Amino acid sequence: xxxxxxxxxxxxxxxxxxxxxxxxxxxxxxxxxxxxxxxxxxxxxxxxxxxxxxxxxxxxxxxxxxxxxxxxxxxxxxxxxxxxxxxxxxxxxxxxxxxxxxxxxxxxxxxxxxxxxxxxxxxxxxxxxxxxxxxxxxxxxxxxxxxxxxxxxxxxxxxxxxxxxxxxxxxxxxxxxxxxxxxxxxxxxxxxxxxxxxxxxxxxxxxxxxxxxxxxxxxxxxxxxxxxxxxxxxxxxxxxxxxxxxxxxxxxxxxxxxxxxxxxxxxxxxxxxxxxxxxxxxxxxxxxxxxxxxxxxxxxxxxxxxxxxxxxxxxxxxxxxxxxxxx
Amino acid sequence: xxxxxxxxxxxxxxxxxxxxxxxxxxxxxxxxxxxxxxxxxxxxxxxxxxxxxxxxxxxxxxxxxxxxxxxxxxxxxxxxxxxxxxxxxxxxxxxxxxxxxxxxxxxxxxxxxxxxxxxxxxxxxxxxxxxxxxxxxxxxxxxxxxxxxxxxxxxxxxxxxxxxxxxxxxxxxxxxxxxxxxxxxxxxxxxxxxxxxxxxxxxxxxxxxxxxxxxxxxxxxxxxxxxxxxxxxxxxxxxxxxxxxxxxx
Numbered sequence: 001x002x003x004x005x006x007x008x009x010x011x012x013x014x015x016x017x018x019x020x021x022x023x024x025x026x027x028x029x030x031x032x033x034x035x036x037x038x039x040x041x042x043x044x045x046x047x048x049x050x051x052x053x054x055x056x057x058x059x060x061x062x063x064x065x066x067x068x069x070x071x072x073x074x075x076x077x078x079x080x081x082x083x084x085x086x087x088x089x090x091x092x093x094x095x096x097x098x099x100x101x102x103x104x105x106x107x108x109x110x111x112x113x114x115x116x117x118x119x120x121x122x123x124x125x126x127x128x129x130x131x132x133x134x135x136x137x138x139x140x141x142x143x144x145x146x147x148x149x150x151x152x153x154x155x156x157x158x159x160x161x162x163x164x165x166x167x168x169x170x171x172x173x174x175x176x177x178x179x180x181x182x183x184x185x186x187x188x189x190x191x192x193x194x195x196x197x198x199x200x201x202x203x204x205x206x207x208x209x210x211x212x213x214x215x216x217x218x219x220x221x222x223x224x225x226x227x228x229x230x231x232x233x234x235x236x237x238x239x240x241x242x243x244x245x246x247x248x249x250x251x252x253x254x255x256x257x258x259x260x261x262x263x264x265x266x267x268x269x270x271x272x273x274x275x276x277x278x279x280x281x282x283x284x285x286x287x288x289x290x291x292x293x294x295x296x297x298x299x300x301x302x303x304x305x306x307x308x309x310x311x312x313x314x315x316x317x318x319x320x321x322x323x324x325x326x327x
Numbered sequence: 328x329x330x331x332x333x334x335x336x337x338x339x340x341x342x343x344x345x346x347x348x349x350x351x352x353x354x355x356x357x358x359x360x361x362x363x364x365x366x367x368x369x370x371x372x373x374x375x376x377x378x379x380x381x382x383x384x385x386x387x388x389x390x391x392x393x394x395x396x397x398x399x400x401x402x403x404x405x406x407x408x409x410x411x412x413x414x415x416x417x418x419x420x421x422x423x424x425x426x427x428x429x430x431x432x433x434x435x436x437x438x439x440x441x442x443x444x445x446x447x448x449x450x451x452x453x454x455x456x457x458x459x460x461x462x463x464x465x466x467x468x469x470x471x472x473x474x475x476x477x478x479x480x481x482x483x484x485x486x487x488x489x490x491x492x493x494x495x496x497x498x499x500x501x502x503x504x505x506x507x508x509x510x511x512x513x514x515x516x517x518x519x520x521x522x523x524x525x526x527x528x529x530x531x532x533x534x535x536x537x538x539x540x541x542x543x544x545x546x547x548x549x550x551x552x553x554x555x556x557x558x559x560x561x562x563x564x565x566x567x568x569x570x571x572x573x574x575x576x
Contacts, residue, residue, distance in 0.1 A: 055425075076430070078428070080427060080428040087426075089418075108424070108429060109427060109428065
């Protein structure tokens with residue numbers, strides 16, 4: 001996987017209003033070739049609106065969107081050739097068989113007659129649809145329909161693939177397959193992945209974009225996000241527990257709370273890790289340490305933290321925006 | 328691209344029982360009317376022989392058949408146009424077309440041509456009945472062709488209006504009802520035209536007023552232009568309507 005400098009999707013100062021309601025407010029970001037971008041946000045944050053604007057289903061009220069340096073408003077047909085899109089509900093014709101449907105999609109995307117069968121076969125193989133080619137889409141299970149939707153999005157091997165909640169309704173094995181497919185696509189395409197499932201982001205995406213109330217509240221690489229998740233608390237347990245005050249005396253400790261008999265949660269200054277001191281002291285004092293581990297914030301907690309603290313988000317907003325544009 | 332969309336439309340139509348049942352019902356009713364008309368002709372044949380410039384079989388059988396067909400298809404066309412866009416909106420498959428490298432004009436024209444192919448099938452099946460008369464006689468080809476053209480243009484107008492109504496709503500039944508209402512109104516609008524001052528304008532708008540002359544073999548280019556304008560207007564409105572869905576209101 002190599003992220004190159006080539007920008008495939010560029011969103012500049014895009015806003016969208018529904019009447020007076022501002023669904024997306026001055027959004028800017030770029031996606032490079034070979035990058036998988038995870039789009040996160042609570043319900044009604046503007047994820048779908050953003051995606052619909054990028055795919056040309058909605059026109060932005062302000063701002064500019066270009067795909068592979070082609071403006072989607074000026075030359076929509078040309079720009080859309082570089083796009084593959086799986087909406088939230090897979091756009092499938094239930095009365096068609098999988099093969100017929102994919103043939104129609106291939107035609108829609110101007111795939112030449114001689115290459116059509118090949119393209120259909122590759123798409124089917126990538127989404128493991130080989131056995132169901134002759135079956136009616138309406139008779140397939142939700143998971144298979146979802147995969148047909150994905151096959152439709154990648155049939156013309158577009159440089160930019162946009163998937164809106166692609167793993168909904170799939171079983172765990174299929175989810176793993178789809179995730180590895182997304183990683184595979186991410187090698188030479190750009191992928192935008194909108195999802196509610198947070199672990200999906202850490203396993204499949206290179207970069208995370210969190211939107212709340214129509215504005216970007218965070219753009220970070222997944223690695224940085226992982227670091228952010230390293231929190232500053234320790235979980236310790238003793239057989240012969242000391243007083244909480246004793247633990248408070250260690251350098252860097254901010255607060256100590258008891259969870260149950262003999263177990264404590266110690267919040268400390270992120271720069272000073274008191275764990276070594278605690279272990280030494282425990283041996284010295286005979287506290288009989290039985291457990292000590294750094295606690296990691298889950299992505300959920302980070303997400304909730306970012307999207308619920310109003311002040312935090314509005315302060316960070318401008319910095320992030322600038323960073324997003326020039327990154 | 329237009330052809331791709333049109334052929335998918337026709338395929339989808341024939342994959343549902345709706346198209347087949349419509350073909351069957353229309354054909355059955357037309358067959359009944361045709362036989363009735365034919366009976367009438369056989370009854371009055373002897374009187375006709377005695378008349379100077381007596382109307383031929385084309386006028387007695389073919390013209391009334393096509394006149395009745397227009398009424399029957401006024402009821403039927405809304406049923407086949409109702410799904411065109413509204414169903415795609417409802418099942419959210421329209422997104423597939425909108426995010427593909429296809430312009431909205433191509434989508435609308437593709438849908439229109441798809442439905443016209445179906446209408447042509449209805450018409451050809453219907454035309455087979457008068458043509459069967461060739462087995463025992465001869466037809467006024469010019470007049471029959473004019474009737475055929477009249478019905479084709481009329482049905483194309485119905486279809487374009489139905490297509491437009493289908494872009495307005497995502498409930499197929501509402502699209503059907505409003506298409507039917509609009510067409511019926513345009514059909515009967517000249518009934519009340521005599522009582523108003525703007526009568527002549529209103530009666531000019533009537534679909535029926537432009538249909539009848541063509542049916543009777545009076546070929547006026549203004550009638551043809553009326554239909555072409557009607558079709559273009561509704562297709563343009565459909566394109567604009569679909570475009571407006573993307574824009575901010």
